[in-house]
Every structure is written in structure tokens, then in C-alpha cells.
Amino acid sequence: MPTTTITINNANLLDVRTGNLRGARNLFIEDGVIREISASPVAVGDERLDLDGMVLMPGLCDAHVHVVAATANFNSLMRWSPSYVAARSGQILSGMLSRGFTTVRDCGGADYGLVQSIEEGYLIGPRVLFAGHAISQTGGHGDMREKGEHWESCTCCAGLGRIADGVPEVRRACREELRKGANFIKIMASGGVSSPTDRIGNTQFSIDEITAAVEEAEAAQTYVAAHVYTARAANRALRCGVRSIEHGNLIDDETIDLMLEKNAFLVPTMSTHEALKVEGREGGLTDDMYEKVDQVVEAGYRTHAHAHSRGVRMVFGTDLLGPMHRHQLTEFKIRSRFQTPAELIRSATLTAAELFQMEGEIGELAPGARADMIALSGDPLADIGVLQDPDRYLKMVMKGGQIFKNAL
Known part of the structure; x- marks a missing residue:
């Protein structure tokens, strides 16, 4: 050429x-x-x-996106045709690039096919670093089955996660996602808003299972990101060697001490909680899921401001779902309550590059x-x-x- x-x-x-x-x-x-x-x-x-x-x-870099999440109802998403999901993803991706995001980190759902389509020009969008399917225990944040559903979760559908129980299954799941090109491993280490059968305060995966995921990631020269909300869940993950804490609205000073000690990163995703509070039901959340939102919104303002004041490395991330992707840039406004413009810009450029292990290449x-x-x-x-x-x-x-x- x-x-x-x-x-x-x-x-x-x-x-x-x-x-x-x-x-x-x-x-x-x-x-x-x-x-x-x-x-x-x-x-x-x-x-x-x-x-x-x-x-x-x-x-700009966004360290927590779900480019296939064209709806906030993940149970419904798993029933969509993969080709339909890909078409909807194309719209989400082009929107991100039009806002100035040139690199994003997908924390569950994207695969090599989407990346290849962008690289070859069939889709227009930012560079995508992806985890493949996020790894969840049965009944965890990646298990989207309702209480009365008994079908087996699989990795061939359009969902964001896969289920693995026990150390051998976790190792196999990590190796399989890495084989398929994953740039990092994402695990669900606590309960979440959009999952139907867990609570925000749940810890998920045993210490041995989390350690196994970290070992597999490190063997492949990459790292583990963990979905967590509470201090209890975050502390377990950090002690096992997890590199980035996603959300972390309910962490405490012990967690912050561990993050500083381990040189870990925090990706707050405050914009998604704001958006879910206003548009969650319209975007696809059930009433049970919507009730969880209030548990994390107000706490996040205090927690993240305090973490920033203590020097935790904070990365720009949004985690928006469905029609709420249009709010991607509001993360800057929300976090301007406790970060200067220069700090915010650094979180979406240089610090993100450090987390992505791409310092000197981007950011x-x-x-x-x-x-x-x-x-x-x-x-x-x-x-x-x-x-x-x-x-x-x-x-x-x-x-x-x-x-x-x-x-x-």
C-alpha cells in the first residue's frame, strides 16, 4: 500500500x-x-x-463500555439474533467515535468479529479492546436467567457474560476468552443492578476462583478487571491481584489503601448510574433492578471524591446501556464536582492508556x-x-x- x-x-x-x-x-x-x-x-x-x-x-478513551448493549434488559438481549446485535452495535460504535472517543475498552459482549469489522472498515468506530464474555458464577451478575428459568447459559448467544463455577471452569473460561482474542479478563465479583437474582452486597466467586482468573490473565501477559460495588467484594478482588475495580461505589478506606498499595485503578462509571436513575425503566430495567440503583448513586459521589482526594488512579468510564449511550460525555460533568478539567482529561487519555497497557501508543x-x-x-x-x-x-x-x- x-x-x-x-x-x-x-x-x-x-x-x-x-x-x-x-x-x-x-x-x-x-x-x-x-x-x-x-x-x-x-x-x-x-x-x-x-x-x-x-x-x-x-x-478520548472510555474504559468501560458495552458496545453490544443496545438494551438495558440483558435477558432480552440474549434472545436477539447476533446479526441484529451487530447491526445495533454499529450504531453505538459510530456514535462513540463522533463524540471523540478513539479507543474504548469493552467489559463484556464484544468479540473479535466486531474488532475485525472496524479494522477492515466495515464498521465505523473507535479502537475496541475487549474482554469477550465477562465471567460470572451461577446466580452472579452475569447470569441473566430469571428465578423461574432453567435453561443453560451459553457463549454462542448475544449476551454479555458466561457462567463458570469452580476453579477448573474458571480457568477454562478465561483460557477460552483469551483464545478468542480477549485483551483482558473481566469477572463479576459482586452483585449488580442489571442482574435479576443477586443483591448489590453479594460477594461472588471464591478466593480460589478469583485467584485462578488472575493467574490465567497474568500467564497471558494481561490482567483482570472486576465488577464490584462493595468494599468487601473489592478488598477480596484486590488481594487476589485484580488490576482494575469497575464501579466501586461502596468502597471504603481499607479498599483505597489496598488500591494504593497494589497500584490498581478505579473506573467509577458514574454516568450510567445517573442515567439509569432517570431512564432505567424506559431503557429496559425491570422494577426489581431499578430499585437497586438508589443504593449506589448517592454513595458514589462521596466515595469517588474521597478516593480521588487520596490519590487513587481514576480512569474515565461510562458503562451506559441501550438508548443511554448518548450520555457518554456527561461523565465529565458529573466528575467535575471533584476533579479539575486537566485531571478529567488525563483520566480519559494518559491514565486510561496506563490501564490498557498502551502507554506510549495512545493517550x-x-x-x-x-x-x-x-x-x-x-x-x-x-x-x-x-x-x-x-x-x-x-x-x-x-x-x-x-x-x-x-x-x-
Whole structure:
């Protein structure tokens, strides 16, 4: 294939490490990689873009999505045709890219077929890092059978999870998801909102089962993310070596101590709880599931603000479902109660790259990094609302050197 080169001139570069604008910079991009950044002229590419002083920053990352979750009712989702789910996923994916998200981490449901479709251009969307099916115990957060249902859960349907009980089954499930291309392992280590037969306060999986999942992930040179809400569940997971805590609305100082000790990450997903509180029933939640939402919403504000104040590494994540995906950027607004714009931007760029084990590849604009970037007509460091209004401020989206939006 012919070499593709792009020159970007007069970009006001946002340095996510320092949280400052570096002033006018020129970039040279070759084959999807940033080759040069300079205040002086750079090589002239086949395509040239003049930003005329607009802010240029790394593409955004969302560390907790479910791109196949076109409904919040996962029991119904498991009955949908996989081809129908794929079509609905395409709409969700293109929406994410249009908001400036160039890399997302799918925490249950996506597979290699969706990734391949994006890479080959059959679907338009962000780069997807996926866990495959999230792994759950029987009656856990990934078991979507109602109390009166007795069919066997499988991995051939359109659901987000698979069931494994006992250490041998957990090992096999992890190995199977890794064989199918999973970038990391996701386990359900506590109860959740959208599961029909558990409680928020449940701990799920034994210590030996969680340890087995961590061992299998580490053997494959990757890590485990764990769905948890309570301190009790989070502490068990962290002691077993889990790398990222998803949600964590009810954690405590002991959990925070463990996170700091283990250098773990917290992915709060506050926007989904806000959205579920307002639109949960319309989006597909049953009445029983909806009643669980209040247990986690208010606690999350206190818990996450406190975790941030103590220095926990916090990553941008949303976990939105069904029609609520459109609220993806409201995570910035919600967390602006306790994080500065620079901290919020870092959580959706550099810190996310660290969690993804892709530091130096994504999350910042630097020579050698992938050419994932967005151009804005406003300054998000002065007003984080700039990132929440893509129709007005988002003028260019580039992923891997390919331009998907150009309104310069």
C-alpha cells in the first residue's frame, strides 16, 4: 500500500502530562503514527490540515463500555439474533467515535468479529479492546436467567457474560476468552443492578476462583478487571491481584489503601448510574433492578471524591446501556464536582492508556504514538463543557491517521 502522510499546522497542542497548552505546533504523521512534533516547520505530507490555533489533544478513551448493549434488559438481549446485535452495535460504535472517543475498552459482549469489522472498515468506530464474555458464577451478575428459568447459559448467544463455577471452569473460561482474542479478563465479583437474582452486597466467586482468573490473565501477559460495588467484594478482588475495580461505589478506606498499595485503578462509571436513575425503566430495567440503583448513586459521589482526594488512579468510564449511550460525555460533568478539567482529561487519555497497557501508543500526542487525536474550537482546560458539546466544538476526529470528521 502507498505511504500515507499528513501534515497538521498551527495546532495549539494540549499536553496531558502537564495539563497545559503548549502553543503553536506542527505535526507530521506517517502510516498512522506521529513522527514529528515541532514549533518549526515539519515535512509536508500528502494531506495538509491547518488548525489555525485550535486545541489539538489526544483522542478520548472510555474504559468501560458495552458496545453490544443496545438494551438495558440483558435477558432480552440474549434472545436477539447476533446479526441484529451487530447491526445495533454499529450504531453505538459510530456514535462513540463522533463524540471523540478513539479507543474504548469493552467489559463484556464484544468479540473479535466486531474488532475485525472496524479494522477492515466495515464498521465505523473507535479502537475496541475487549474482554469477550465477562465471567460470572451461577446466580452472579452475569447470569441473566430469571428465578423461574432453567435453561443453560451459553457463549454462542448475544449476551454479555458466561457462567463458570469452580476453579477448573474458571480457568477454562478465561483460557477460552483469551483464545478468542480477549485483551483482558473481566469477572463479576459482586452483585449488580442489571442482574435479576443477586443483591448489590453479594460477594461472588471464591478466593480460589478469583485467584485462578488472575493467574490465567497474568500467564497471558494481561490482567483482570472486576465488577464490584462493595468494599468487601473489592478488598477480596484486590488481594487476589485484580488490576482494575469497575464501579466501586461502596468502597471504603481499607479498599483505597489496598488500591494504593497494589497500584490498581478505579473506573467509577458514574454516568450510567445517573442515567439509569432517570431512564432505567424506559431503557429496559425491570422494577426489581431499578430499585437497586438508589443504593449506589448517592454513595458514589462521596466515595469517588474521597478516593480521588487520596490519590487513587481514576480512569474515565461510562458503562451506559441501550438508548443511554448518548450520555457518554456527561461523565465529565458529573466528575467535575471533584476533579479539575486537566485531571478529567488525563483520566480519559494518559491514565486510561496506563490501564490498557498502551502507554506510549495512545493517550498523548508524542512522536511514536498512534495518530489518535481530536481538534476543538474551544479550550477544555478552561471549560470542560467544551468536550461535552461535540456538535459545537469538535471539529476534527482522527484515529490511527485516518480522518473520520473534518469540519475545520
